[in-house]
Amino acid sequence: MVRLQFLGRTGTVIDDLLNDFLAETAEILAEAGGALVAWEADPADRAQLDAIFRLVHTIKGSSGFLALPRVTALSHAAEDALDQVRRGNHPANAALVTGVLGIIDRLNIVCAALGKDGVEPAGDDSDVIAALAEQDSTTETGYDVAGVPLRRDDDLEAELQSWRSIRVPLPLLDSVMTGVTDIVLARNEFARMLRDSGASPTVIASFDRLSDSIAGMRQSVSQMRMQRIDKLFAPLPRIVRDLAQDMSKKIVFQTSGGEVELDREMMENIRDPLIHIVRNAIDHGIEALEDRVAAGKDITATISVSARQSGNQIEIEIRDDGRGMSPDVLVAKAIASRAITAAEARTLSVKDKLELVFRPGFSTAAKITEVSGRGVGMDIVKANVEKIGGVVELRNDEGRGLTILLRVPMTLTIISGLMVRAAGQYFAIPRGAVREILLESGDTVRIDRVGGGELATVRGEQYPLLRLEKVLGRETSDDDDVDDRALVIVRPGQGQSYALSVAAIHDHEELVIKPAAPMIMATGLYAGTTLPDNGRPVLLLDVQGLVAAAAIDATETGRNHDQMAAAEAQANAARNAAQLLLFRDTNCRVRGVRLSVIERVEEVPASALFESAGRVQVQIGDEIFPVHTANLPEAEGSLKLLRLFDGQSVLCYPIAEVIDIVRLPDAVQPSAAPGLIAGVVLVSGEPVELIDPFWLMAQYAVLDAEAALNQPLCRLANDHDGWGGNFLAPILRSAGYRVVSDKDVVEEAPDVLLCLTDDGASCAHVGDEIPVIRLRSAIAAAGPDDETVYRYDRQALLDALARRIGGGRA
Structure with a gap:
């Protein structure tokens, strides 16, 4: 185990210096991880790369001072890899990011053990360092980028700045914050007393200087406990x-x-x-x-x-x-x-x-x-x-x-607030959410009633109008002057704005905000309570909650008709634009097909595919669908199938993986002849073959129920032994004919009679208006004038049907 040595002191107890290092390193590693992922998405962001380099360099410098060889070696490896990218000797790719992230993970493990035991744990980090070095060795040596210094002055400044801090216990900060809060409340009360007493300008000027000092102290103390999210x-x-x-x-x-x-x-x-x-x-x-x-x-x-x-x-x-x-x-x-x-x-x-x-x-x-x-x-x-x-x-x-x-x-905090009056009571609004204050009766304001609500138009820009009394469920006060009502243009969040009508504007104040009672907070209308300089408790309005309670659309697109029309047109254009599903075929080719013909992507076991009648089919649930492939899959496991749907029938197309969905390019190089490939397009500079769904579906077309009613009707006569129903009927149906037997009661007259006996006389009662085809059991014909058909001669039978009645698929 490596023992820490601090300026001549030895020991295994973690002291304040080590605590500071571990706390700072934990923050740096968390920030570096997120920054690396962001930089991976935009490798051209030089500022992001420099920031990551400085973070890793800070860890290396601090660990060297504390004699932590494992941390130093790991951070040095990451620093060196990033420096190679800065020099232009290594590309910024996903492999390098993964390697640096591996270093960060190992640093987290080492620092966690260091914080627990007070000593750096023994171990070998050659695996992650070698993995990162391997990424460097796969690239040829490049050249130094002109004008990019290898070591910047601000690197050292950032390192030195990181040491200019101390750690303060949170209870002490709580105590200081409570004291500042009491000072602010006392200042507000003193300000009210000065106004009421008619103090001299000299006293008021001295008080203003004191107030400014309190405000600066309040802001500094607040920032001690606060941290950017x-x-x-x-x-x-x-x-x-x-x-x-x-x-x-x-x-x-x-x-x-x-x-x-x-x-x-x-x-x-x-x-x-x-x-x-x-x-x-x-x-x-x-x-x-x-x-x-x-x-x-x-x-x-x-x-x-x-x-x-x-x-x-x-x-x-x-x-x-x-x-x-x-x-x-x-x-x-x-x-x-x-x-x-x-x-x-x-x-x-x-x-x-x-x-x-x-x-x-x-x-x-x-x-x-x-x-x-x-x-x-x-x-x-x-x-x-x-x-x-x-x-x-x-x-x-x-x-x-x-x-x-x-x-x-946010816990106890102090914010700048705007005091307003409505229904005879005062309320506070966060000053940061207030965009503008106007008189409701001003020349630049027009109020229109639209449907069940009101719309305020301010210099041509429209805002949904909320009357605070109505939102709070209160009546307007008799003391309020209707002509002097004020409009507060509120922006509660990104892309949202609305107009809030109040009886009057009172003042701007520094307000100490505390959580209100749970029942009050549960309404969603209030964000806390405060005690302004008049000494009366005031509720802080939740400007976002007011929008939710009024159930209005305060978004920019909801307010502006022109923007709404443009947004709708853009959405319609996006929906109408043909989209292309890119996939990797089973032969590893990148191909595409219009997304609109894809019903969904199925993942089925390879055993669900089977061969029947010379074609591969798949069982999905209780249904069987044709599959466009010549052979059954050789490997076990699962298989992805694109389900092409033309509104009536389904055809499955096997693929290796889905790649992406992109807009179908306008320029298509068509194929010379009809077939599986309709043409070729360029997607991100790479050629992609387009599948022709029309050609595909035509190869596997089947007759629907309506078309089946128009198929010629064949009646089997003298089928005493069942041969016609068992052997002949399936052949005829697959060829596109309907088949009935003597036992079937059908009002429709048959188009042809198939006589299944060598004695043709038994079929003579049908009449001359219905064609008759006689099937014999002997292979050889009785003579040159014998017009019967051998019952196992499929092609001869289909040809005879085609000559006499046509139809089917003969």
């Missing part, structure tokens, strides 16, 4: 990347709102629930590639995590475009697991059915995996969020995706 998001891209690769899913991960700040301790409490929700979205929510193709979705799924501040609350939204949740399936699972009874299930609303996922031990997984399926999941997520005063909301769109909203308090 992008620190919480940092490990998510790596989690999505690795899990998506393990499950063979294509996923784009997006984050927004990283600049929002949250209490550090609160962030730690929601880290695990957030990771669990994202993993659930990948495992349960996002469908397999074949299922997304069948549902007409883009083959690349999207998971987005966003954050926004709403008063004293932070809203974290996790959205995916997967299958969503089926309330009926959840109920069936709950009944099967005896979580509820069938009688209880009948009384549940849709919301209650969805919230079954929060029952302890409930799981929707079909089988237990490393990711999920053990019944320990959303109930723990909800319990952990509610433990810190938050709530979990589900917004389900079955078949299109699921949104999970976490509302958590």
Whole structure:
């Protein structure tokens, strides 16, 4: 074991210096993992590469100072690989990113052991270092990129800045924050007293200087406990990347709102629930590639995590475009697991059915995996969020995706607020959500009644109008002046705006926000409570909750008719654009077929395919379909089949894998003759063969029921021994004829009579108007004038039918 040595001191106890190193390294590794995944998506982002290099370089410098050889060697290997990319000697590819991520994983393991035991664990890291070095050796030596320094001054500055910090216990920060809060409340009260007393300008000017100092101190102390929420998001891209690769899913991960700040301790409490929700979205929510193709979705799924501040609350939204949740399936699972009874299930609303996922031990997984399926999941997520005063909301769109909203308090905080009056009471609005303040009776404002609501037009821009009294369920006060009502243009979130009508605007103040009573917070209309300088408690409005309570569309597209029309036209154009399903054929060729002719992608066992009548067919459930292949699969296992559907019949086309869904290029080089390949197109600069579904379906066409009614009718006469029904009828039906026997009662006159006896006299009673074909049992004809047909001469029989009545497929 390697013993740590600190400036002449020896020992195995972790001291403050090592604590600082481990805390800083944990943050750096989490940030580096997310940055690497982002850089992999955009290798041309030089700034991102430089940032990752500096992070790894900081770990190397700190570990060298603390004499940690394993950490130093690992970080040096990663630093060297990234430096080769900076020099232009190595390409930025997925293999290199995977190698560096492997180094980061090993560093996490080593640092975890270091934090537990106080000494760097013994071990050999040559495997991950060699794996990364192998990526370097596969590329020829390049050249130095002109103008790119190999070691930048800001690298050293960043390293030095990382040491200029101290660690403070959270209880001490809580105490300081509480003290600052009391100072702010005292300042507000003192400001009210000065206004009422008519103090001299000199006293007021001194108070203003004191107030500015308190505001600066308040901001600094608040920032001590606060941390940008992008620190919480940092490990998510790596989690999505690795899990998506393990499950063979294509996923784009997006984050927004990283600049929002949250209490550090609160962030730690929601880290695990957030990771669990994202993993659930990948495992349960996002469908397999074949299922997304069948549902007409883009083959690349999207998971987005966003954050926004709403008063004293932070809203974290996790959205995916997967299958969503089926309330009926959840109920069936709950009944099967005896979580509820069938009688209880009948009384549940849709919301209650969805919230079954929060029952302890409930799981929707079909089988237990490393990711999920053990019944320990959303109930723990909800319990952990509610433990810190938050709530979990589900917004389900079955078949299109699921949104999970976490509302958590920021803890005690101070914000700039706008005081407004409505229904004779004062309320506060977060100043950051206020875009503009106007008089409702102003020249630039027009109020129109549209349907059951109101629309405010401000300088040509339209906003849905909410009257605060109506949203809160209160009556307007008699003391309010109708002509002096104010409009507050509120922007609660990205892409949303609305006009809020209030009786009057009071003032701007620095407000100390605390959580309100649970019953008040449960309404969704309020984000907390505050005590302004008049000493009366005031509720802070939740500007996002007001929109939800009023059930209005406050989005930009919902407000602007021109934007709505443009968005609808764009959506229609996207829907009408022909899409191409790219796949790898069983012969490893990349081919494509129009997505519109694909019913879905089936995965069946190879044993489900069988050969019959010279053609390969497949049994799927209780149905049998033709398969476009000449031979049965030789290997065991499963096989993917494209189900082509023309509105009446199904044809299965075997493939190796689905690649992507792209727009069908306009330029198609057609084939010289009809066949399986209709032509060739270029997709991303590569030639792709287009499958001709028209030609394919024509090869396997079968007659439908309506066409069968027009088939010629053959009656079998004198079929005493059953030979006609057992041997002849199947041949005739496959050739396109209908067949009845003497025993069948059919009002329709037959088109031809097949006489199954050598004695033709027995068929003479039918009449001359119906053609008769006589079948003999002997191979040789009786003479040159013998017009009978040998009953086992298939072609002669079909030719005779064609001459006499036509029809069929003879």
